[in-house]
Amino acid sequence: xxxxxxxxxxxxxxxxxxxxxxxxxxxxxxxxxxxxxxxxxxxxxxxxxxxxxxxxxxxxxxxxxxxxxxxxxxxxxxxxxxxxxxxxxxxxxxxxxxxxxxxxxxxxxxxxxxxxxxxxx
Amino acid sequence: xxxxxxxxxxxxxxxxxxxxxxxxxxxxxxxxxxxxxxxxxxxxxxxxxxxxxxxxxxxxxxxxxxxxxxxxxxxxxxxxxxxxxxxxxxxxxxxxxxxxxxxxxxxxxxxxxxxxxxxxx
Numbered sequence: 001x002x003x004x005x006x007x008x009x010x011x012x013x014x015x016x017x018x019x020x021x022x023x024x025x026x027x028x029x030x031x032x033x034x035x036x037x038x039x040x041x042x043x044x045x046x047x048x049x050x051x052x053x054x055x056x057x058x059x060x061x062x063x064x065x066x067x068x069x070x071x072x073x074x075x076x077x078x079x080x081x082x083x084x085x086x087x088x089x090x091x092x093x094x095x096x097x098x099x100x101x102x103x104x105x106x107x108x109x110x111x112x113x114x115x116x117x118x119x120x121x
Numbered sequence: 122x123x124x125x126x127x128x129x130x131x132x133x134x135x136x137x138x139x140x141x142x143x144x145x146x147x148x149x150x151x152x153x154x155x156x157x158x159x160x161x162x163x164x165x166x167x168x169x170x171x172x173x174x175x176x177x178x179x180x181x182x183x184x185x186x187x188x189x190x191x192x193x194x195x196x197x198x199x200x201x202x203x204x205x206x207x208x209x210x211x212x213x214x215x216x217x218x219x220x221x222x223x224x225x226x227x228x229x230x231x232x233x234x235x236x237x238x239x240x241x242x
Contacts, residue, residue: 006225006229006239006241006242007161007225008159008161008166008224008225008228008241009159009160009161009222010157010158010159010160010166010167010219010220010224010228011157011158011160011220012155012156012157012158012169012216012220013134013135013137013138013155013156013157013158014134014135014138014155014156016134016158017134017135034133034134034135035133035134035135035156035158036131036132036133036134037131037132037133037134037137037156037165038129038130038131038165039130039131039132039192040128040129040130042164042165042187042188042240043163043164043165044158044159044163044164044165045129045131046131048133066163067163071160095133098131099131099132099133099136101130103129103131104127104128104129107129107131108127118127119163120127120129121127
């Protein structure tokens with residue numbers, strides 16, 4: 001959230017892509033494959049996270065609501081407060097499903113799974 | 122803006138990068154070099170636009186408030202409602218200035234130049 005002083009911090013999307021992601025147990029759970037932007041508002045919708053290690057070939061991705069990611073400078077990566085079990089049971093998608101014009105249901109399902117109220121509702 | 126039905130549309134940041142940008146006169150004015158994300162909120166802050174053609178080597182960029190860009194499917198690019206003269210006179214920056222932790226002033230200056238109220242104020 002913006003502070004009362006109106007201070008801002010910014011980062012290039014191209015630098016976010018490729019950044020490691022950890023869970024709160026400190027396990028490395030994957031890296032950011034892409035950032036999904038909302039075309040109809042000014043909002044960042046998802047981090048698209050590849051978990052190749054336990055999903056196999058890695059063509060499926062988790063779409064984690066952007067607001068669920070916190071950057072941890074000491075790790076040089078993002079931290080999400082989900083357990084490995086929660087992540088393993090989470091819905092996974094092709095990037096094309098996540099960005100398809102009739103993908104609203106898919107996007108809602110991901111927000112609901114991670115218990116983040118969809119900001120567009 | 123989100124519609125009443127809660128319909129959403131999404132696009133990967135990696136696909137936005139490299140997209141052409143036109144002004145309302147139909148002139149090709151550059152392409153999107155990167156997307157600047159707000160680290161303290163869920164917001165997309167700027168399109169960082171390279172105008173190599175008339176700035177020379179191209180190491181300086183325009184930071185155009187994200188809300189000022191409209192996607193035009195018929196052109197396959199974004200359109201901004203600024204004249205070439207407005208863009209030529211606009212402030213230009215290194216990407217490192219735009220993303221620096223003490224860059225709030227620079228970010229405000231860009232929003233003010235393009236007449237977009239900074240959403241973080």
